[in-house]
Amino acid sequence: MTDLFSNLWLGFSIAAQPYNLGFCLLGAFVGTLVGVLPGIGTVATVAMLLPITFGLPPVGALIMLAGIYYGAQYGGSTTSILVNIPGEATSVVTCLDGHQMARQGRAGAALSIAAIGSFIAGCVSTVLVAALGVPLTSIALLFGPAEYFSLMVLGLIFAVVLAKGSVPKAIAMIVLGLLLSMIGSDLETGAGRMTFDIPELSDGIGFTNVAMGLFGFAEIIRNLEMSQESRDIVKGKIKGLMPTRQDLKDSAGPIARGTILGSILGILPGGGAVVASFAAYTFEKRISRHPERFGRGAIQGVAAPESANNAAAQTSFIPLLTLGIPPNAVMALMVGAMTIHGIVPGPQVMTKQPELFWGMIASMWLGNLMLIIINLPLVGLWVSLLRVPYRLLFPSIIVFCCIGIYSINNSPTDVVIAAVFGLFGYWLVKHDFEPAPLVLAFVLGPLMEENLRRAMLIARGDPTVFVTRPISAGLILISVALLAIAMLPMIRKRRDEVFVE
Amino acid sequence: MSEGAKTSPHRGGFRFKVRGPRDFYGGLALIALAIIALLASGDLPGQQGFAFGPGTAPRMFATLLAVIGAVVALTGLFVDGEPIGHFALRGPAYVVVAILLFALTIRGFTLGSLRLPPLGLVPSTFIAFIVSIMGSSEMRWIESLIAAVAMTIFCVLLFVYLLQLPFQLWPWV
Numbered sequence: 016m017t018d019l020f021s022n023l024w025l026g027f028s029i030a031a032q033p034y035n036l037g038f039c040l041l042g043a044f045v046g047t048l049v050g051v052l053p054g055i056g057t058v059a060t061v062a063m064l065l066p067i068t069f070g071l072p073p074v075g076a077l078i079m080l081a082g083i084y085y086g087a088q089y090g091g092s093t094t095s096i097l098v099n100i101p102g103e104a105t106s107v108v109t110c111l112d113g114h115q116m117a118r119q120g121r122a123g124a125a126l127s128i129a130a131i132g133s134f135i136a137g138c139v140s141t142v143l144v145a146a147l148g149v150p151l152t153s154i155a156l157l158f159g160p161a162e163y164f165s166l167m168v169l170g171l172i173f174a175v176v177l178a179k180g181s182v183p184k185a186i187a188m189i190v191l192g193l194l195l196s197m198i199g200s201d202l203e204t205g206a207g208r209m210t211f212d213i214p215e216l217s218d219g220i221g222f223t224n225v226a227m228g229l230f231g232f233a234e235i236i237r238n239l240e241m242s243q244e245s246r247d248i249v250k251g252k253i254k255g256l257m258p259t260r261q262d263l264k265d266s267a268g269p270i271a272r273g274t275i276l277g278s279i280l281g282i283l284p285g286g287g288a289v290v291a292s293f294a295a296y297t298f299e300k301r302i303s304r305h306p307e308r309f310g311r312g313a314i315q316g317v318a319a320p321e322s323a324n325n326a327a328a329q330t331s332f333i334p335l336l337t338l339g340i341p342p343n344a345v346m347a348l349m350v351g352a353m354t355i356h357g358i359v360p361g362p363q364v365m366t367k368q369p370e371l372f373w374g375m376i377a378s379m380w381l382g383n384l385m386l387i388i389i390n391l392p393l394v395g396l397w398v399s400l401l402r403v404p405y406r407l408l409f410p411s412i413i414v415f416c417c418i419g420i421y422s423i424n425n426s427p428t429d430v431v432i433a434a435v436f437g438l439f440g441y442w443l444v445k446h447d448f449e450p451a452p453l454v455l456a457f458v459l460g461p462l463m464e465e466n467l468r469r470a471m472l473i474a475r476g477d478p479t480v481f482v483t484r485p486i487s488a489g490l491i492l493i494s495v496a497l498l499a500i501a502m503l504p505m506i507r508k509r510r511d512e513v514f515v516e
Numbered sequence: 517m518s519e520g521a522k523t524s525p526h527r528g529g530f531r532f533k534v535r536g537p538r539d540f541y542g543g544l545a546l547i548a549l550a551i552i553a554l555l556a557s558g559d560l561p562g563q564q565g566f567a568f569g570p571g572t573a574p575r576m577f578a579t580l581l582a583v584i585g586a587v588v589a590l591t592g593l594f595v596d597g598e599p600i601g602h603f604a605l606r607g608p609a610y611v612v613v614a615i616l617l618f619a620l621t622i623r624g625f626t627l628g629s630l631r632l633p634p635l636g637l638v639p640s641t642f643i644a645f646i647v648s649i650m651g652s653s654e655m656r657w658i659e660s661l662i663a664a665v666a667m668t669i670f671c672v673l674l675f676v677y678l679l680q681l682p683f684q685l686w687p688w689v
Contacts, residue, residue: 070679181539183591187546187584194553194577201560201570208570209556232611239607239651406652407663410645413611417618417644418637418671422681430619434612441608445601446542468568476566 023145026373030381035078038071039378042079043385046086051397052408053094058344058451059230060087063412065223065352066419073356074371078378080352081332084345085382088328089133089390092321093397096125106324108296112309112316124258125317126394128266130387131258132322136274137383140329143278144336145376148365151337155362158338160469161480165490167463170340172494173283174452176501177290185452188443192453195220196460203468215428222351222458224420224429226344228436229443229450231416235409236441258314266318269299273322281327282334283342295323329379335360336372340459344451347458536597543589550582610651618644636684637676641668 029035045067049060064083068076088106095106096113109129116125158166171189178185198209199219210216258266276298277291299319300309309316334342339361341347353360358368365372390397420430440450474480482488534540553574560571621643624634635643645664649655675681 067674067679070681181588181591183584183587184539184542187543187581187588190577190581190584191546191549194549194574194581197574197577203567204561204570206560206570208560208574209553211556232615236604236608236611239611240604404654406649406654407659409652410614410649410660410663411667413614413648414618414641414645414667414671417615418641418675421619421622422675422683425623425682427619427623427625430615430622434615434619437615438608438612441603442545445603446538446545448542464573467573471568472566 018149019146022149022369022373023377025369026145026375026377029074029370029374030078030377035075035374035378036381038075038079039082039381040385040389042068042082043086043382044082044389046083046088047090047093047386047390047393047397048086048400050087050090051094051400052090052412053098053401053405055234055412056230057084057087057091058226058348058454059234060090061345061348062223062226062230063416063419065348066422068352069355069423073353073358074374076352076356077349077371077375078382080349081375081378082382082385084328085133085137085325085379085386088324089130089386090397092129092133093126093390093394094401096122096129096317097398098401106292108292108320109317111296112311112313115310115312116314116317119312121312123394124262124314127258127391128262128314128318129321130390132266132270132273132318133325134383134387135270136277136322136326137329138380139274140278140281140326141376141380141383143330144333144379145373147282147333148337148372148376151333152362152365155338157486159484160466160473161484161487162490163340164463164466164470165481165487165494166338167340167459167466169490169494169497170334170342171452171456171459172497173342174455176497178449178452180447180449182498182501184448188448188450188453189456192456193460193463195225195453196457197464202461202465215426220432221423221429222347222454223423224433225436225457226348226351226454227416227420228433229440229454230344231412232433232437233440233444233450235412236437237444238405239409262314265314269295269315269319270322272298273319274326277323277326278330280323281330281342289324291323291327292320295319325383332375332379336364336375337362339364339462341455344454347455350458534593536592536595537600538592538597539595540589540592541600543585543587543592546585546588547582550578550585553578553581606653607651611648614644614648614651617647633687634684636686637672638668638685639687641671 030039045064046060049055049063050057055063061080061083065080068079068083071079091106092109092113095109096117098114113125113129116122175182175185175189178188196219198216200206200217201208207217273291273295276295280291280294296309296316296319299315300306303309303313303315305313328345331342331346334340335346335349339350339359341350341360350360358364358371416433417430420433421427423429443450443453470480471478480487481491557571557574557578560574561569562571562575563569618640620632621635621640622637624632626632642664645667646660649660649664672685676683676685
């Protein structure tokens, strides 16, 4: 316990350095700024803003990225409440009651409850991340290549189970992502693989190009199809930011339950934050004495999912920081950012670079505090940003993405690759394929192949090693069970219901 | 959902009706991608002793992709699904052309005797903005030009002055 506090103390002394504090604030601010824009989700925001952190020192860059992540998430909620266009999947639920509250003239209360709920959830889950970090890291030391491979299989299966739509299609996206990650030089022999003799492909496809293409460009192309001028922005000045005493009393329970649910679901690999907000909303509705109020502006319907998705966003750092395995697409982008700064995510980060590990954890809490500080007074700014017509917004986003991609390697080819993935992403959407599992698999690919090859080599070519070593066998067993459950018709129906609501 | 099959567009030339075109053609495309991957990794050395060669894993996953693609395509053949949505042309075309123009002009290019010198960040940004905004059906010229200038200035300030990234700004520097 004293260790925990001395570690957190170290973290806060790093995070509170004026520079890092500045990066955290800047990250939360630009994250919200971009996250507020309708139709741009968290993944797209983080992908877009990634290049601007490359010039910073590693600790500063990761702190800023974490700030961008929370900012983007909170920005998405603001858009849901004010415009009824969810910026992303996690804030779909917030739309239901948040926008109704806004229409009843209670936008201020909805926004501040979302911020307060997120902050409380953030405080609890920060402590949780710090407390679980050390024990989980010691588990990681028991892991050999076979266990790592099986763990990544489990993570990818989670992504399949949590993706909406058909299970075979989600698996197809995973396999395609793994295949795409194998383009470029072979890890062991250096032989060029599937490069079609294009020199630019010999280093492989950059993950930022894939992410920006699939989440940035594809999203814009798709949005262009819809008429954008029929937005339902809350008119008039937003007044009465402070929630009433009754509001606070009504929200206390939902915030607490949302935080617990979100913290647990966030640790699970495969996209915790989305499921967390859905689960928290459904749970509140079920235990409420007045379920009929949900969907008509119940403050509980804002407090619970907002707390849950923020808690989940926070705890999803646990698998990344301790095991080096990204549990969702945003964390996959974080891995990319860490790699660019020469940090290999995994258990060794905590022992070799404690200032980075604990600094980042402390900055999570500071980031949440900053969200409250910057968001409530700046609501007016976000509202005016929402009034910018989409026809001017989308070219700005395209230009920004182009410069961002180009600046990573000064490579025009990267920009072209992103454009190709943009078109591919548009095609995927038209055929009901989800891009998120693809990106996750793309990032896990090299790590997975390396561990697969190493495990097979150590086992002298015997593939049963994955089921004879106990930890690995357990992980594989859970994966198979999850997959079987997801395929069961009854559960499938329930799963579809959750996503439809 | 049995109504869905009747209203879905008939595709002449097929002996049997495709019930879920999204799945069917999606699955076929996956199989095509898998075949391309198999061809591209065909010349790589495979397993040697206990060690995987560079070609083993790509071939393994490409085969897996082909199998899953077949499952998805077969699902589309036998299970009713929605028709493929309309693919817009105008928006995607302008957006992609804008991105490609940015890529071509920022560093310049040489293609045979055709040679374009690098234009630099300012013209490239401006061109990409104007071309992509033409993809919108609600585009207005004056407003667009003002926005393009504003965005160009913003990007130069952010990337060049604030982030200190090395960019050539104009064609003549």
